[in-house]
Amino acid sequence: MPILEVESLSVSFKQYKAGFKQVQNQVISNLSITLNAGEILAVVGASGSGKSLLAHAILGILPSNARTSGIIKYAGEILTHARQEALRGKEIALVPQSVNFLDPLMRVGKQVRTSVKSGDAAALQRRVFERYHLRKEVDNMYPFQLSGGMARRALLSTAMVSGAKVIIADEPTPGLDPVVIKEALNNFREFADNGCAVMLITHDIESALKIADKIAVFYAGTTVEIARVENFSGHGEALRHPYTKALWRALPQNDFIPIPGSQPHPSELPTGCLFAPRCSLATSECQVVQPDIRELRDGMVRCIHAN
Ligand SMILES: Nc1ncnc2c1ncn2[C@@H]1O[C@H](COP(=O)(O)OP(=O)(O)OP(=O)(O)O)[C@@H](O)[C@H]1O
């Protein structure tokens, strides 16, 4: 059952160029994604591909100069701004990419306790801190007294005790030691197995493959492929999009060959397929219009040549 649906989301920012010329930078284009109850959907893609902006669009915390179009639904109903505000931190929790989201003036134990909606807040907070190896002294510390890794564990704790149905975790693990990473990933899996859902935004495809059900691959502000994790095997024969195949082959345990070229900047997106300038399959048709995302072999792909 879909718990969160994003339909044709586009996000752009007005930018001023030299000579006060205004341009509209398209940072997310026509993006659709569904998150089902019981599922972990990993979102992977290069830096600047729009992953955090998608998270912020779902939570309704995009900067005020962002212009958006498209529909986001939660539990089948449209997420209006008022509903986003009412559900934020309650039914939909964010593990933010930046540790600056912690309140600098509140002791971290208290911050975590205030996000508990039902049950014994003090006991839940201590239990989650223990799980993430945060000692008793940490309860009374202020964010500036924490290391980056400790702050990240406090942010994870906040989402875990919130009682949310959906957790959107934006790069939750960098800087954490492997034991804590494993703990956090297991927590996400348990959370989903209890009928909730997780969107796990990460650069770490290998970790994502261990716990996720599906992987959405982002490129230049849109999804090029959504595939089940089982498709990531061998030489990537079961994958659909040339970019996904190339990402898979670029992993150290595979061919470890980087993909030549780089992702286009939002101010200079190609008119046709966004990946065409780097794609060995590109034909003249690919230069004309951006392909729609379509179903293919129990997955989704945005490429006219994929079969
Ligand atoms: N407030 C803003 N104004 C203008 N452009 C922005 C703004 N915030 C983000 N962008 C641009 O939107 C694009 C997508 O940014 P986003 O932060 O979503 O990327 P990301 O995929 O999360 O990257 P990373 O992996 O580095 O976290 C980038 O090109 C970024 O420069």
Ligand code: NI
């Ligand atoms: Ni990001």
